Amino acid sequence: MKQFIAFIKKEFFHIWRDKRTLFILLGMPITQIIIFGFALSNEVKNSKLAILDFSKDVASQQLIQKLSASKYFDATAQLKSFKDVEPVFRQGKVKIVVVIPQQFANDLQHTNQAQIQLICDGSDPNVASTLKNYATAVIMDFQKALGNQQKLPYRIEPEIRMMYNPELKGAYSFVPGVMALILMLTCAMMTSIAIVKEKEMGTMEIILVSPLKPFGVVVAKAVPYMLLSMVNVASILLLSVFVLDVPIRGSLLLLISEGLLFTITSLALGLLISSITDSQQVAMLVSLMGLFLPTTVFSGYMFPIENMPLPLQIISNIVPAKWFYFIVKTIMIKGLGFSYVWKETLILFGMTIVLFGISIKNFKTRLA
Amino acid sequence: MAKFNLNKMSGVVVENIGKKYLVGKSELVALKGISFEVTKGELFGIVGPDGAGKTSLFRVLTTLLLAETGRAWVDGLDTVKDYKEIRKRVGYMPGKFSLYQDLTVEENLDFFATIFNTSIEENYDLIKDIYQQIEPFKKRRAGKLSGGMKQKLALCCALIHKPTVLFLDEPTTGVDAVSRKEFWDMLQRLKQQGITILVSTPYMDEAALCDRVALMQNGRILAIDRPENINKSFAHPLWAVQSENMLGLHKTLKQWDAVASCYSFGEYYHIVMKNDDSSMDSIQNYLHDKEYQQILVKKIDANIEDCFMDLMNNANG
Numbered sequence: 001m002k003q004f005i006a007f008i009k010k011e012f013f014h015i016w017r018d019k020r021t022l023f024i025l026l027g028m029p030i031t032q033i034i035i036f037g038f039a040l041s042n043e044v045k046n047s048k049l050a051i052l053d054f055s056k057d058v059a060s061q062q063l064i065q066k067l068s069a070s071k072y073f074d075a076t077a078q079l080k081s082f083k084d085v086e087p088v089f090r091q092g093k094v095k096i097v098v099v100i101p102q103q104f105a106n107d108l109q110h111t112n113q114a115q116i117q118l119i120c121d122g123s124d125p126n127v128a129s130t131l132k133n134y135a136t137a138v139i140m141d142f143q144k145a146l147g148n149q150q151k152l153p154y155r156i157e158p159e160i161r162m163m164y165n166p167e168l169k170g171a172y173s174f175v176p177g178v179m180a181l182i183l184m185l186t187c188a189m190m191t192s193i194a195i196v197k198e199k200e201m202g203t204m205e206i207i208l209v210s211p212l213k214p215f216g217v218v219v220a221k222a223v224p225y226m227l228l229s230m231v232n233v234a235s236i237l238l239l240s241v242f243v244l245d246v247p248i249r250g251s252l253l254l255l256i257s258e259g260l261l262f263t264i265t266s267l268a269l270g271l272l273i274s275s276i277t278d279s280q281q282v283a284m285l286v287s288l289m290g291l292f293l294p295t296t297v298f299s300g301y302m303f304p305i306e307n308m309p310l311p312l313q314i315i316s317n318i319v320p321a322k323w324f325y326f327i328v329k330t331i332m333i334k335g336l337g338f339s340y341v342w343k344e345t346l347i348l349f350g351m352t353i354v355l356f357g358i359s360i361k362n363f364k365t366r367l368a
Numbered sequence: 369m370a371k372f373n374l375n376k377m378s379g380v381v382v383e384n385i386g387k388k389y390l391v392g393k394s395e396l397v398a399l400k401g402i403s404f405e406v407t408k409g410e411l412f413g414i415v416g417p418d419g420a421g422k423t424s425l426f427r428v429l430t431t432l433l434l435a436e437t438g439r440a441w442v443d444g445l446d447t448v449k450d451y452k453e454i455r456k457r458v459g460y461m462p463g464k465f466s467l468y469q470d471l472t473v474e475e476n477l478d479f480f481a482t483i484f485n486t487s488i489e490e491n492y493d494l495i496k497d498i499y500q501q502i503e504p505f506k507k508r509r510a511g512k513l514s515g516g517m518k519q520k521l522a523l524c525c526a527l528i529h530k531p532t533v534l535f536l537d538e539p540t541t542g543v544d545a546v547s548r549k550e551f552w553d554m555l556q557r558l559k560q561q562g563i564t565i566l567v568s569t570p571y572m573d574e575a576a577l578c579d580r581v582a583l584m585q586n587g588r589i590l591a592i593d594r595p596e597n598i599n600k601s602f603a604h605p606l607w608a609v610q611s612e613n614m615l616g617l618h619k620t621l622k623q624w625d626a627v628a629s630c631y632s633f634g635e636y637y638h639i640v641m642k643n644d645d646s647s648m649d650s651i652q653n654y655l656h657d658k659e660y661q662q663i664l665v666k667k668i669d670a671n672i673e674d675c676f677m678d679l680m681n682n683a684n685g
Contacts (some may be wrong), residue, residue: 006482010471015472128672202466206525209460211452212481256527367432 177301191270249335379564413578459531469511484529516547602670
């Protein structure tokens with residue numbers, strides 16, 4: 001036991017004296033959360049809108065006012081003819097153009113029917129369809145206001161409510177995602193590098209010729225990074241609650257225990273990587289390519305897994321981050337209890353046992 | 369039964385150890401069936417150039433590598449079966465400096481003491497002489513020490529648990545002459561504590577400081593004996609030759625039919641004549657005829673390096 005503690009102490013010295021790495025490890029979650037929270041977002045706001053109004057009557061003015069009043073649009077240009085439409089798109093000045101034909105108010109009043117053309121920049125399909133939806137919603141709203149004056153024969157009004165995230169905030173999905181990513185990176189990458197470093201520096205040679213047991217070495221290496229990860233979990237949770245207003249609806253204790261479990265899974269992965277690599281660079285590359293990429297792609301917080309082709313959906317099942325992401329989302333955002341995540345927890349647990357088993361078995365008690 | 373008694377007296381027994389490596393698709397034979405025995409309390413040197421197989425041998429003995437053929441015992445324990453027990457008992461100092469560079473001198477020593485279930489205080493006597501020299505720098509990080517001090521620290525760390533057998537792989541490589549001398553003095557003192565010491569070195573002059581040496585080349589042991597016996601075993605008269613034109617002299621000597629071998633040694637060429645009865649005059653006259661100036665020829669006693677060159681030529685020839 002004394003040996004074990006001495007080893008952990010030594011490991012803390014290594015981490016503490018490498019200030020730059022420590023700074024990155026502790027600073028990474030904070031910058032990630034802040035970048036994702038403020039800079040990167042897939043919500044479309046203040047999109048530049050141009051108007052080509054041939055009608056210039058009361059109704060068209062009202063519609064234009066309504067459009068520019070919305071927080072999604074920012075009316076920047078008044079076009080004069082169809083010839084102007086393409087240049088403004090080409091220059092990237094606007095994302096959407098609203099074309100109001102001649103006799104707009106007249107048509108509305110006399111035939112109860114008028115047309116409006118929306119021209120979007122299809123080179124960015126997601127933004128284009130989002131803008132189309134926003135614009136349509138504003139126009140429907142406008143139509144409803146007109147309709148109040150007359151009776152329409154049939155009308156179905158959908159009442160929409162977004163459960164768990166009424167404002168459709170992006171933060172609700174990326175906080176769990178960033179958590180999975182950070183834990184995976186700090187635990188797996190740093191442990192694998194720490195162990196491979198001993199091989200590279202030659203210290204593994206003397207460690208092996210000592211009474212230390214392989215299991216003890218491996219666990220002692222992992223403990224400091226586990227504690228570090230817990231600090232990261234805490235800072236991510238604090239930032240998301242107090243800076244990004246993402247609530248923790250479920251049990252905090254359950255959330256932290258699941259975090260601990262995922263940390264151990266990642267550590268086991270790191271150990272596995274260290275047992276198959278011999279240099280720090282290779283360990284880092286393998287961790288980045290083998291963990292970072294699958295974690296971002298397959299955990300489901302950037303790209304919905306349901307939309308992937310079947311083979312990829314199957315592959316996503318072996319990515320631990322996918323299960324952890326689901327668990328965190330369920331506990332944190334939906335506020336549900338353990339009975340809703342026990343299956344996923346069990347899967348993570350099983351993965352951890354298997355990974356640990358392989359890496360302990362793979363740990364070489366000799367040099368070659 | 370005879371074998372068993374032998375083991376009890378022996379610090380290390382090596383029996384027909386062979387080791388191969390796969391380098392790409394080709395095989396590299398590092399050890400070609402080596403056998404020798406080291407008595408308890410002996411200071412045993414393994415001398416040979418780089419690539420002779422010294423490090424591989426040490427790794428087999430410290431249970432870090434498995435040999436393909438043969439068996440070995442350290443302190444009476446089998447290196448394959450009893451590797452866990454051996455690891456508790458031996459001290460090992462690898463050729464490459466292998467301590468934690470970001471830990472201080474004191475922290476390194478303390479760490480190695482603790483993982484061997486002991487403490488600095490408990491075995492301070494053993495390392496006192498050596499540790500006192502680096503103690504003024506105990507708060508300094510190991511990576512910032514000079515080469516000689518690093519080796520002293522590494523030796524302290526290998527000694528801290530009072531090993532029965534100490535393996536030192538090229539401890540003096542890359543260390544200045546004064547530190548090398550000091551290091552060997554320390555080994556002599558450790559020997560008096562009854563520790564069996566195996567030390568490898570590429571420096572021939574250090575061989576004379578061992579109780580017995582094994583001359584090693586290309587994975588084979590060429591000779592094992594006390595250094596003075598090895599020197600005596602040199603069968604031919606040896607001549608040291610010098611002149612004002614050393615470059616030309618080398619060519620001349622190499623081309624001379626009567627010369628068996630010729631190699632440079634410091635400021636001289638050492639030559640062995642094919643005919644053991646050749647006289648100093650005959651050599652001097654021959655070189656005089658070739659118009660060399662300031663010719664100096666003297667008869668000398670062979671040292672380890674001469675023996676090594678001789679054994680090497682025989683082994684290759």
